[in-house]
C-alpha cells in the first residue's frame with residue numbers, strides 16, 4: 001500500500017487530490033507527473049477522491065467563517081453592514097475579525113479536512129477481485145476507523161497546524177479583499193460585481209500563498225497517524241521535512257492552491273456580498 005501527499009472546495013475540486021499528494025509524498029516529479037500517474041493508476045476517479053466530504057462540509061465551514069467574521073466586525077466597530085460603506089472599518093479591525101473567523105472555522109474544519117487528506121492519499125485503484133481492499137472504504141468508514149484506531153482525539157490530528165494556518169491567513173484574506181475593493185470603488189459606494197470577483201479571487205490567492213507552508217506541515221501531521229512517519233510535533237515535522245527535502249518542501253502544492261483559489265474565492269465573495277444585500 002502506498003501513501004503519497006491535499007484541499008477542498010467545489011469548482012476546481014478535480015485537481016485537489018494532486019495538492020495533498022504533492023505535499024505529503026515524494027514519489028512525484030511535479031503536478032503533471034502526479035496527474036499522469038493518478039490517471040494511469042486510478043483512472044478519472046482518482047481525481048475526485050475524498051471530495052464528497054469537503055463538498056458536504058463547505059457550506060457549514062463557510063457559514064461559520066463568514067458569520068463569525070461579520071459578527072466580530074459588528075462587535076469591534078459597532079457599525080452594521082449597511083453603515084460599513086459610509087464608515088469603513090479600519091484594516092486592524094478587519095484583520096482581527098478575520099483571525100477570529102479563521103480560528104473558529106479551523107476547529108469545525110479539522111475532522112473533515114483530516115478525512116479528506118487520508119482519502120486523497122489512498123492511491124490504490126478501485127477494489128478489484130483479488131487485490132487488497134483500500135484501507136478506507138469511504139468517508140464514514142474512514143471517520144469510524146480513525147475513531148477506533150486513534151481515539152476521538154485522532155479526529156482532530158493536525159488541528160493545531162490547521163489553526164495556525166488559518167488564524168493569520170484569514171486575517172490577511174479579508175484585509176486583501178477589503179483593500180482591493182476600496183482601491184477600485186469610489187468612497188461610500190458598494191463595489192461592483194466585477195470588483196468583488198477580482199478582489200475575492202486575489203484575496204484567495206494571497207491567503208493561500210501565505211498558508212501553503214503550514215498547509216504542507218498540517219497535511220504531513222494528519223498523515224502521521226498512519227504510523228508510516230511519526231513526528232514529535234509541528235516543529236519536528238518542519239525541521240525534518242526541510243532537512244530531508246530542502247526549503248522548497250514548504251511550497252509544494254502552491255501552484256495548485258493558487259490556481260483553484262481564484263475562482264473559488266471570487267464566487268465565494270460574490271455570494272457573500274449578494275446574501276448580505278439580499279438579507280439587508
Ligand SMILES: CN(C)C(=N)NCCC[C@H](N)C(=O)O
Pocket residue numbers: 008009165166169170173204207208211261264265
Ligand atoms: C487557509 N486559507 C488560506 C484559507 N482558508 N483561505 C481562505 C479561502 C477559503 C476557501 N474556502 C478556499 O478553500 O480557498
